[in-house]
Amino acid sequence: MLRKNKKGFTLIELMVVVAIIGVLVLLGLRTYAPQKERACNSIAKANANTVQTMLVGYMGSHDILVVSAAADITAALNGVVAETGTPLESMINPYINIAGVYHIDTSGSSVFDTDGSPPSWQGMVSVLCTKDNTLLINARGKRGELLFTHPHVLPARKY
Numbered sequence: 001m002l003r004k005n006k007k008g009f010t011l012i013e014l015m016v017v018v019a020i021i022g023v024l025v026l027l028g029l030r031t032y033a034p035q036k037e038r039a040c041n042s043i044a045k046a047n048a049n050t051v052q053t054m055l056v057g058y059m060g061s062h063d064i065l066v067v068s069a070a071a072d073i074t075a076a077l078n079g080v081v082a083e084t085g086t087p088l089e090s091m092i093n094p095y096i097n098i099a100g101v102y103h104i105d106t107s108g109s110s111v112f113d114t115d116g117s118p119p120s121w122q123g124m125v126s127v128l129c130t131k132d133n134t135l136l137i138n139a140r141g142k143r144g145e146l147l148f149t150h151p152h153v154l155p156a157r158k159y
Contacts, residue, residue: 037141037142039094040094040095040123040141040142041094041139041141041142041147043094043123044094044095044123044124044125044139044140044141044147045139045147045148047091047094047101047102047123047125047139048125048137048138048139048147048148048154049154050091051077051101051102051125051127051137052137052154052155052156054076054077055073055076055077055127055135055137055156056156056157056158058076059133059156059157059158060158062076063132063133063158064076064129064133064135064158070104073104073127073129073135074104077102077127093122093123093124094123095122095123095142096122096123100124101123101124101125102124102125102126102127103121103124103125103126103127103140104126104127104128104129105126105127105128110130111128112126112128112136112138112146113126114146119144120144121140121144122140122141122142122143122144123140123141123142124139124140125137125138125139125140126138126139126140126146133157133158134155134156134157135155135156135157136153136154136155136156137153137154137155137156138153138154
């Protein structure tokens with residue numbers, strides 16, 4: 001009987017292939033994390049645009065005053081007073097998979113809060129009432145940082 005020669009891969013060849021695949025996976029993972037953060041920041045910016053649109057629409061038929069800005073903004077965004085009845089809180093925060101997409105900054109201030117607890121604000125939309133019927137809207141990133149710089153902050157005004 002004749003024996004057939006069995007041909008196969010040596011251990012060295014297999015180890016080289018596994019090492020090459022491992023390096024490719026590490027390179028892919030290295031580029032995946034920043035892309036995921038950019039995608040989540042884009043979602044937070046889109047949420048900021050949605051909040052801006054909702055507040056401008058709400059201010060078209062209601063007044064938002066500095067004195068009661070937090071209560072009025074909350075009512076507008078949660079659909080308590082708004083005719084839609086669909087709360088914004090049903091939207092999902094891109095960084096933490098819970099409902100809760102906005103944060104109301106200190107009323108009457110001219111700058112957004114930056115000394116808070118960033119993990120609790122990550123991915124949220126910050127709403128700041130600077131004066132009567134003038135709101136500024138900004139999105140927050142992974143570390144709670146503001147995503148829109150000062151000239152590009154989204155305004156929401158009635159007049």
